[in-house]
Structure formats: C-alpha cells, structure tokens
Amino acid sequence: MKLEESVANDTASMFTSGFLADVYNEKPIGSLGVDRIVTRFPPEPNGFRHLGHSKAIAINFGFAEHHGGDCYLRYDDTNPAKEEEKYFMAIADIIQWLGFKPAKITHSSDYFDALYELAEDLINRDGAYVCHCSTMRDGKYGSQEALLRMKQDLESDNPQMWDLTAYRVIAPCKSDTKDQPASDLEGVTHSLCTTEFETARTSYNWLCDKLGVYRPMQREYGxxxxxxxxxxxxxxxxxxxxxxxxxxxxxxxxxxxxxxxxxxxxxxxxxxxxxxxxxxxxxxxxxxxxxxxxxxxxxxxxxxLMVILDPVPVIIENLPEEYLEMSHLVPFTRTVYIDRSDFRETPSKDFFRLTLGTSVGLLKVPFPITATSFEKDSSSGLVTSIHARYDKPKDGTKFKKPKTYIHWISDCPSLNxxxxxxxxxxxxxxxxxxxxxxxxxxxxxxxxxxxxxxxxxxxxxxxxxxxxxxxxxxxxxxxxxxxxxxxxxxxxxxxxxxxxxxxxxxxxxxxxxxxxxxxxxxxxxxx
CATH class of the missing domain: 2.40.240.10 (Ribosomal Protein L25; Chain P)
Incomplete structure (x- = not known):
C-alpha cells in the first residue's frame, strides 16, 4: 500500500466507527432533507492555532470530506478589538498545510445585516426584549450601554436559558456593523463543537425554533x-x-x-x-x-543520513593518504569523523563503542576499526583526535564481527x-x-x-x-x-x-x- 493511501485510511478510521460514525448514523444525509453534508470550522481570528485545535480542524473538515460534503472556514470576527489580519492569514494557511481546502471562506460579519433582521423578527415574535434597538444600531450608545436579550426561561435549570444576550454594543468597532451578535446562526447540517457548548445547545435550538429557521444537528466532543x-x-x-x-x-x-x-x-x-x-x-x-x-x-x-553533533577526527593509519572508497554514494577515506560520545579513553563493560584496543564497526563499511591512540587538548581535556587501524584481513580470512556499529562522516574535500x-x-x-x-x-x-x-x-x-x-x-x-x-x-x-x-x-x-x-x-x- 502506498504511503498516502495508508495515511488516508489511518485518518479516516475515526469517521467509520465510534462517536463520529454514531453522529452521522443518528441522522444520515437522507433524513436531513438536504443532499449534502455541510460542516464549519469557526475560529476567532485572535491568535495562532495550537495542537489542540488540530482536533477541531480534523473533525470538521474530515467529517464533511468523508461523507462527500463541504466544510466552510467561517471566521468568527465578532470581537474586532482582538482581531488582526495576520491571524486570518495564519488560520487559512495552517488549514491548507494540514491538507484541507474550505469549500467557502466566510465571516460572521458577512451576515450581520441578516442577523439584525432576525433579531428584529425575534422581538416581533415576542422572543426578545430590547433597550432602544434602533438607536443601538445607529451608534448612539457606548460599549455595553444597550443589550438585546432573548426572552427565554429564567426558571430553567440550564443557565443557557436565562435570557441570554443576543446583541451588545462594542465600541470602538472595526467591523461592518456597530453591534456584535453574541451567538451565531449557521447554515450547516452538522455543528460539531467541544463539550463546553453542550449546555448552549438548548438555547441554540430554542432560538432556531423561535425564529422558524433550520436547526443544524449539534453534537459535542471532548x-x-x-x-x-x-x-x-x-x-x-x-x-x-x-x-x-x-x-x-x-x-x-x-x-x-x-x-x-x-x-x-x-x-x-x-x-x-x-x-x-x-x-x-x-x-x-x-x-x-x-x-x-x-x-x-x-x-x-x-x-x-549520517549526522554528527560533536565531531572528533579518527585517522586510520594503515590506509593510504589518498584512500577513497565509495559505497552508496558515501565516500570512505583515511580520515573520518565520529561523534565524541562514541569514544571513551578507557574501556568499560557497559560501553560497546570505540575505546583503546577495542573494535567497532562503521556503518556501511565492510570491516571494523580498532583504536590505537588519541590526543587531548591540555587546557580543556577534550580528545582532539583518535588514531585507529582498519581491520581488513590480509589473507581473506573471516573477521570477528564487532558488537556494535557507529555512524561516521568522511573527510573528503574533493567531494565537499x-x-x-x-x-x-x-x-x-x-x-x-x-x-x-x-x-x-x-x-x-x-x-x-x-x-x-x-x-x-x-x-x-x-x-x-x-x-x-x-x-x-x-x-x-x-x-x-x-x-x-x-x-x-x-x-x-x-x-x-x-x-x-x-x-x-x-x-x-x-x-x-x-x-x-x-x-x-x-x-x-x-x-
């Protein structure tokens, strides 16, 4: 199986069984009265996304993709004081990087006029009460001086039914309207969100029913x-x-x-x-x-590849000065570098790499080397070079396989x-x-x-x-x-x-x- 196929199968399994499969099977596409699944990812453009957000991205985009539907990237641009253009761009970029493409990019502010009309309709349906709604829209009130509250159920055990705010004035405002909705109406089939919105589902459904608009299926995950x-x-x-x-x-x-x-x-x-x-x-x-x-x-x-963090040279003295052997496009020369951590001055039972008098294999090199001597810097005490012998049998006899192999890099200026x-x-x-x-x-x-x-x-x-x-x-x-x-x-x-x-x-x-x-x-x- 090709890598991309195995990855696709791997990341699709959360939609074929378990919680998300149950969500779909609860109301499959045929029972919703629509012909296409639509989800949304609604980030606030007020910061960079972190690893925790990748779950929401994968669920919302992946759920729609798995069922042949669409997912909208919908910026929840309802708090202009904290929004910056760099966050809008970063969110779109990271979604693309994760391999998803929004079917449409929208903004909450795109719907402010329509939402305002729905707010007025809610008042007319005796579903909300307001303090000077028209003058609020016209900008005659300062921040928090005017609110539109939904007329819900103050006796309910669910705080989300205690006359929630539908609109509030925020000043100064950089969006297309002068007042920001406190909750959204979204034209999607499945609203998949985290569990802190579970209690809000009741008020959301109440609002949709009160207005006589389509009610998306909301389900919550951890x-x-x-x-x-x-x-x-x-x-x-x-x-x-x-x-x-x-x-x-x-x-x-x-x-x-x-x-x-x-x-x-x-x-x-x-x-x-x-x-x-x-x-x-x-x-x-x-x-x-x-x-x-x-x-x-x-x-x-x-x-x-072979990478050495803290190199120290090893001079293999029984090889000619210009010795060059190529294996897998990697040159092997008289002088090679090994990592300092792969050499000890004195042998010990629990150290199987290079020490004086012991052999170690070099990855991809036919025969091992044995350390014969080394030099140290008198001031730092660090080993500056190691001398070794290449243990290639002269008569073609078998050599003793070393206990371990280490990585190395050749000193070959002609090949850079x-x-x-x-x-x-x-x-x-x-x-x-x-x-x-x-x-x-x-x-x-x-x-x-x-x-x-x-x-x-x-x-x-x-x-x-x-x-x-x-x-x-x-x-x-x-x-x-x-x-x-x-x-x-x-x-x-x-x-x-x-x-x-x-x-x-x-x-x-x-x-x-x-x-x-x-x-x-x-x-x-x-x-």
Missing amino acids: RLNLSDTVLSKRKIMDLISNGYVRDWDDPRLYTLIALRRRGVPPGAILSFVNGLGVSKAPSTIAVQKFEQSVRQYLEVTVPR SPIKVTVRTYNPLFTCNNPDTHPDGFLSVINPHSEEIFPDAMIDIGLHEIIRRAPWPKTKSEVTSTEDSEVLPEFIRFQGMRVAYFCLDRDSSADSVVLNRLVSLEEDAKK
Whole structure:
C-alpha cells in the first residue's frame, strides 16, 4: 500500500466507527432533507492555532470530506478589538498545510445585516426584549450601554436559558456593523463543537425554533489538551516577552506554526488525532505520546543520513593518504569523523563503542576499526583526535564481527565532505509535567537547557540528493503543496542515523545549513 493511501485510511478510521460514525448514523444525509453534508470550522481570528485545535480542524473538515460534503472556514470576527489580519492569514494557511481546502471562506460579519433582521423578527415574535434597538444600531450608545436579550426561561435549570444576550454594543468597532451578535446562526447540517457548548445547545435550538429557521444537528466532543507545556495565548505572550522563546513559531512551543517549523509533518498530526479517537470525554495527552506518534510516522516515511553533533577526527593509519572508497554514494577515506560520545579513553563493560584496543564497526563499511591512540587538548581535556587501524584481513580470512556499529562522516574535500551545519536540539521547555498549575507560576519552571545548539555539527553529502528529491514524506498533500511552488525547508526531513529526526530550518541559506531536531529516536543511541 502506498504511503498516502495508508495515511488516508489511518485518518479516516475515526469517521467509520465510534462517536463520529454514531453522529452521522443518528441522522444520515437522507433524513436531513438536504443532499449534502455541510460542516464549519469557526475560529476567532485572535491568535495562532495550537495542537489542540488540530482536533477541531480534523473533525470538521474530515467529517464533511468523508461523507462527500463541504466544510466552510467561517471566521468568527465578532470581537474586532482582538482581531488582526495576520491571524486570518495564519488560520487559512495552517488549514491548507494540514491538507484541507474550505469549500467557502466566510465571516460572521458577512451576515450581520441578516442577523439584525432576525433579531428584529425575534422581538416581533415576542422572543426578545430590547433597550432602544434602533438607536443601538445607529451608534448612539457606548460599549455595553444597550443589550438585546432573548426572552427565554429564567426558571430553567440550564443557565443557557436565562435570557441570554443576543446583541451588545462594542465600541470602538472595526467591523461592518456597530453591534456584535453574541451567538451565531449557521447554515450547516452538522455543528460539531467541544463539550463546553453542550449546555448552549438548548438555547441554540430554542432560538432556531423561535425564529422558524433550520436547526443544524449539534453534537459535542471532548477537547484535546496537552500536559508538559502551555497553550494559552497569554502565557505564550509572556514567554515571548520575557525572552524564553523567540516567537509564536519557536519550535519549543506547540502552536501549529511552531510544530510546522520544527518539521512535524501534517500527516503525523492527523494520524495522532485519529489515534486518540473521538468521544465526549476531554483528553489531556502527554507531549511524549505526541512525539512517539510523530516518531512512528517518520520511521517509515523519510530517508536516512549520517549526522554528527560533536565531531572528533579518527585517522586510520594503515590506509593510504589518498584512500577513497565509495559505497552508496558515501565516500570512505583515511580520515573520518565520529561523534565524541562514541569514544571513551578507557574501556568499560557497559560501553560497546570505540575505546583503546577495542573494535567497532562503521556503518556501511565492510570491516571494523580498532583504536590505537588519541590526543587531548591540555587546557580543556577534550580528545582532539583518535588514531585507529582498519581491520581488513590480509589473507581473506573471516573477521570477528564487532558488537556494535557507529555512524561516521568522511573527510573528503574533493567531494565537499563533510557538510558543515548548525544543529538546534530541543528539550522540554519546562522542568515539570504541569507548568500551568505550578504554585510558583509557569515561568518559575523554565528549563534553561530547552534549546541546545551545536555550531560545528556535520552531515554527509547525501543531503544534496535529499534536498533535490524533496518533499519528505512523499504524501499526496505534501507533494501537492510543492508542485507549483518552492520546496520550503520544513518539507526536507530525514533521519540522522542513531541520533534523531531532523528537518531544515528556514534560517538556512545557500552557504549555511541550519537543522532542527524534530524528535529523538525511540531506541537508546548510547548503547
């Protein structure tokens, strides 16, 4: 099965069984008196979406798509004081990035005149009472000086029936009208929203019935929350203003634009949401579970390269100075680089990599090497070079297979190897699991090592071919996204063998490569 087919099947399963299948089967398309399912995703354009919002996007767009219908992107632009054009654009962009296309893009403000007429009709039907409705519309009242309330049931046990506000004056106002509706009337077949709107369903149905308009089927599902991080706009703004992160797209955050920059594929996010399932129960998921889902997705979808974060040269003294052997387009030369963590000065029983007098295999190289000596910097105490022997049998006899293999990169200037890169690795932003509820405040538990930078890292020359053949993964949505435009850095993803998954960062240039560590490998690379 092709990758895009397996991903499509994976992300469609939440519509074929369980809660969302039951929602559809409760009133299938034939029983609704319409010929097409219509849903909506109604974000407020007052901030950047985070990972929790991906569930709402996947449910509303996916539900309509699965049943051959349409989903509208409807901006709930009813609070002009908090709205900015950049948020409108970011929301549309992130929906497209996730692989969805709105059938129509609308705004609540598009319907203000129609809603106002319905408000007057509600008064005429004895369904609302008003303080100077006409003068409110004409702008003769200041903020909160005039309200239109629905005439509901003050004796009801449901607070959503206690004469809710239908219109209020907000000043100053930047929208097309001078008064903002407090709730919407939406021409959709299925209104799928989170459970905090469950009690509002009663008042919404009451309003539709009172006005004699079509009543969409509203059903509620549990919100997706994350532990180990913060998602609120106010707290992220505090992180930015205090210099703990650079901006809303800092890869240590869990906004969708941050995850995109970090390199998380949209298909991995949809697969994660689908794997959680959908029910009325809210879910708080550990960040580690999300990362495990991303790791599983990448394992079968991206190519592999050798990356060294902290290089130290190994001189293989029994090879000629100009020795060059090619295997899988990777040159093997007399001098290679290995990661400093793969060498110890003295052997130990629990360390199976390179030490004096012991052998280790080099990935893709036919025979192992044995360390014979090393040099150290007298001031820092760091090993500066290692000398080794290539253990190729001279008489063709069998060699003893080493216990482990390590990755390496050749020193081959004629082939421009190695490629020098800067690597940014990301660790948890906080030192506790629930920074939101920490008694000393979330800023008191910032991890000072949440970002580590390796300015002298290296990568093998296979990077050029991976860039040429991008995007990775080759899912339908990512290939489509790059058909008529430049392949953006976040589309260039790969596994650094024994290290982590990486992607190019947008700070890269023609002569400077910057990598983000997307997620670590599942296996322990230290053994």
